[in-house]
Amino acid sequence: MAKRSTSLITVAVVVSFATMALTFAWLRLTSGEEEADVYEKKTIGQRFHEETTLTWRKATAETLSFKINRPAQFKTYSDAETLALPKPSFQGPSFENVLQNRRSKRNYSTTPLTMVQLSQLLFAAQGSTGKSFNTLLRTSPSGGALYPFEIYPIVHNIEGLEPGIYHYDVRRHQLERLMTGDIRREITAAGLQQEMLGEAAVVFILTAIFDRSRFKYGERGLRYIYMEAGHISQNIALQATSLGLGSVPMGAFLDEAVNHLLGLDGEQEAAIYLHPVGVL
Template identity: 65%
Template sequence: MELPEPEYRGMPFEEAIEKRRSVRNYSKNPLTMPQLSQLLFSAQGTTGKTYDKPLRTAPSAGALYPFEIYVIVNNVEGLEQGIYHYGILNHALELVQDGDFRKEITSAGLKQEMLGDSDAVFVLSAIFDRTRHKYGERGFRYVYMEAGHISQNIYLQAVSLGLGSVSVGAFLDDKVNRLIGVDGQKEAAVYLHAVGTL
């Protein structure tokens, strides 16, 4: 499913930095497709090329980009509830599994209610060998650092769109991995980020 084109003008950066907060309470209003598109682009969208290799919005050690983005859609206007994979290179969504997963993500997130109350939960999932093949064991450090870079992009974009968001590191790995359909070894969920309207 093709996403709307991202915008390249919005709130001044300094204002977004000043307003950034972790927000756990959301309204019942849905996210719009343009908002979801903008959040995904800010998380891992492509911004250009170097040596014919696509560059992304968040920095990555060696430009190796170990992350895949999954979205658990709870309440997005014009989009069925379900789990989607973000096609980074073509800025599109691919349905992984349809259905209402609010209870499952809340349970996997140690009963943190904001996960089920949010409009969307971004699951940052890493394929570690993309980075480790070059950097060895130190690659693990770089992967976790990159998760922070991506999450901060989501935070700042959410603020710019007038939305609330919060990153979540406390969750049951096996449950989240099963939910998005990854093995937890070659690819594993590293970080969650809930977003909702205010």
């Protein structure tokens, strides 16, 4: 009789634990479904902010992966014709006056830019300012000094320079000619028919190679990339003001159309920001 009672108690305990386990499993399942439902209801912007939020766990994992399979620091077009740029100048109006006078300007004259002005604008955007160990430092700050951005000047009206698509080689402060021809119609269409894209003397397309930042910072690196686009664009705007030129940063464009224009896949490298500059 005692053995039977012990067996019944054992069975009862097992059934109790099994019931508890099933209950916890069901609660976890329903909780997971509720969390998934909440996640699906969030906007893309909310998801982006959530997925790029930094935690101690993420920070530790990213530190461990640093310097493994680091992407190339520079992009070059080895088959492209190169064109030297004038050396940048380090004289101009006071910084305070430039800040005071900076405005977004969307209407430009037909007067061409000079090569000196183009050189100055490119230097302000991403020019080399020195070295730290094996890193080429630039005029704009970058998370981890990783510099994910490339600059493609779309030339419409610059003295001594054929219209077309160019790439800025930051290491040598020179241009790489990718294509010649008038593409005002194409860039204007890609920019939702905003006329300043065709009227400007030059349109700077800022593109990001995402893995340059992501390999160290993970998805958090995407936040840094969008911040850095603002740093670079502000430098262009301030330099344009210093030169007496007009400019405006533009975020409204058809991504696929701009990427196609530059021959980019839109995944490894993609257009992030447009910045037309012209003579007032």
